[in-house]
Amino acid sequence: MTVVDVIAPAPQAADAPLPDEPRRVGGLTRNGVLRLGGAAASGLCVAVLLFGQIAPFSGGLGFAVTAYAAFLAVYAVLTGLEEDRQAVRDRVMTVVLWTAAGLLFTGLVMVVGFTAWRGREALPHGNFFTQDMQAAGPLDPLSNGGIAHAMLGTLIMIAIALTITVPLGLACAVYLNQLPGRFSRFVRTIVEAMTALPSVVAGLMVYATWILGLGMQKSGLAAGFAISVMMLPIVIRAADVVLRLVPGTLTEAAEALGAPRWRTVWHVVLPTARSGLATAVILGTARGIGETSPVLLTAGFTAALNADPTSGPMVSLPLAVFNFVKSPEPTMIARGFGAAAVLMALVLVLFAIARVIGGRGPGHESRRQARRAARASRRDVTRYAETTRLRGAGNGATSPQPPAPDNGDRHR
Numbered sequence: 001m002t003v004v005d006v007i008a009p010a011p012q013a014a015d016a017p018l019p020d021e022p023r024r025v026g027g028l029t030r031n032g033v034l035r036l037g038g039a040a041a042s043g044l045c046v047a048v049l050l051f052g053q054i055a056p057f058s059g060g061l062g063f064a065v066t067a068y069a070a071f072l073a074v075y076a077v078l079t080g081l082e083e084d085r086q087a088v089r090d091r092v093m094t095v096v097l098w099t100a101a102g103l104l105f106t107g108l109v110m111v112v113g114f115t116a117w118r119g120r121e122a123l124p125h126g127n128f129f130t131q132d133m134q135a136a137g138p139l140d141p142l143s144n145g146g147i148a149h150a151m152l153g154t155l156i157m158i159a160i161a162l163t164i165t166v167p168l169g170l171a172c173a174v175y176l177n178q179l180p181g182r183f184s185r186f187v188r189t190i191v192e193a194m195t196a197l198p199s200v201v202a203g204l205m206v207y208a209t210w211i212l213g214l215g216m217q218k219s220g221l222a223a224g225f226a227i228s229v230m231m232l233p234i235v236i237r238a239a240d241v242v243l244r245l246v247p248g249t250l251t252e253a254a255e256a257l258g259a260p261r262w263r264t265v266w267h268v269v270l271p272t273a274r275s276g277l278a279t280a281v282i283l284g285t286a287r288g289i290g291e292t293s294p295v296l297l298t299a300g301f302t303a304a305l306n307a308d309p310t311s312g313p314m315v316s317l318p319l320a321v322f323n324f325v326k327s328p329e330p331t332m333i334a335r336g337f338g339a340a341a342v343l344m345a346l347v348l349v350l351f352a353i354a355r356v357i358g359g360r361g362p363g364h365e366s367r368r369q370a371r372r373a374a375r376a377s378r379r380d381v382t383r384y385a386e387t388t389r390l391r392g393a394g395n396g397a398t399s400p401q402p403p404a405p406d407n408g409d410r411h412r
Contacts, residue, residue: 035078036095043071072096115340122331122338129342133303138329147339149305150320153220154289154346156309157299157316160224161231161288166281169235173280174265176236177243188240194233202229203294211298218300220309223316226294231284238283242276243269278354285350290343292318317343 047067051057057066072092079088121142122128128146136145172191176184206226210216246269254264270277300313301323315323317339324336 031082032091035075039071039075039078042074043067043069046070046074068099112344115337115344119334119336119338119341121334123341128335128338132305134305138327138332140331142331142334145335147317147320147335147342149302150315150317150339151342151346152305152307153299153314154316154318154343156220156307156314157224157227157295158285158289158350160221160309161227162281162285164224164228165231165235165284165288169232169280169284170239170270170277172232172236173239173243174269176240178261178265178269191233191236194229195237197230197233199230199291200293200297202226203297205229206294207297217311218298218313219311220299220306220314223295223299223314224309226298227288227291230291230294231288234287235280235284238280239273239277242273242280245276246272278357282351282354285354286347289347289350290318292316292322295319317346 044067047063047070050066051063057063072095075095076088076092079091083091116123125142125146127143129151130148131144131146132149133145133147134149172187176188176191203226206222206229210222210225211218216222250268250272251264254268255261259267295316296319299315301315301319302313303315306312306314321336321339321343324332324339327333327336
């Protein structure tokens with residue numbers, strides 16, 4: 001054995017495992033962009049060949065579907081040349097989800113844009129928001145008449161419906177969540193069945209009981225009752241789902257400290273689920289604010305402004321839109337699309353108000369809440385230091401140094 005053989009290093013195993021490298025799950029890379037572009041071009045070429053040369057296909061929708069299917073197939077093949085099977089499924093599903101999101105966003109933009117564009121002739125007029133249609137006819141220009149009566153009617157009806165729906169809906173959701181049993185299962189079944197209740201049935205029920213049975217007249221109050229019937233199951237179901245998401249450890253900790261059930265629900269469960277409950281109210285409001293048939297059956301129709309919800313007919317924005325767009329006159333159609341744009345803006349305003357009231361979810365503080373918690377922490381430190389100083393002075397001992405403030409982390 002020579003010296004070289006002694007000091008020479010031993011050969012490494014050829015089959016040593018390579019270190020695992022984390023797979024990139026987000027973001028764009030150069031190869032990813034090239035694969036997307038090549039797959040899109042290939043899908044377009046395949047659709048052109050099938051619809052123009054090979055097969056007797058026709059139609060724009062079929063062309064788009066064929067091109068997209070070919071695009072997904074080619075993209076999966078190109079991705080499989082460099083990635084494993086799991087990565088291929090991940091990339092393809094990512095493309096499908098982005099496509100679905102893009103289609104939904106495009107549809108939303110088209111609806112909002114088309115409504116605003118068709119109502120552009122009526123929206124710039126100030127009288128459109130301050131006058132009613134009592135002194136204006138179908139042949140009058142857009143400088144006469146407006147939708148003030150419909151805007152006020154919608155606000156009054158939705159306010160009445162929210163006054164009835166919010167306490168009843170949240171109370172029923174708390175009951176279903178906190179008191180399980182046979183009767184709660186029965187109530188949940190009824191609520192789920194009411195979710196699919198046609199709106200005209202709710203209007204007929206209120207019309208038969210309130211107007212025919214009790215002899216009351218058509219009014220905004222009756223329309224509010226009918227709208228609340230449509231909103232109630234939506235709010236109950238959504239609030240019930242949100243309350244189920246509250247961690248059980250929170251309620252168990254509160255009850256372990258001796259808090260009664262009602263105090264636990266009021267101070268622990270509801271504040272924790274406040275953001276989700278606001279979303280439930282938004283969903284119910286969006287369902288009720290666009291109803292037409294219950295309002296027509298219970299509130300009638302009028303072209304004059306009526307601010308009294310207990311007497312006289314009242315009109316809402318959806319009913320005004322229906323009445324405007326069925327007219328053959330261009331000015332009335334423009335008023336209808338303008339009223340529809342105002343209705344969408346009103347829903348957006350109500351959504352923003354609900355978001356402000358609901359706040360952020362648990363564990364997420366705004367800057368204002370963080371500053372408030374920091375101030376409370378500093379006050380606690382000052383109070384602790386003063387108490388320690390007084391105790392030390394009374395005992396004749398030196399007071400210890402107060403702990404450093406925690407910048408509000410204890411209050412978070």
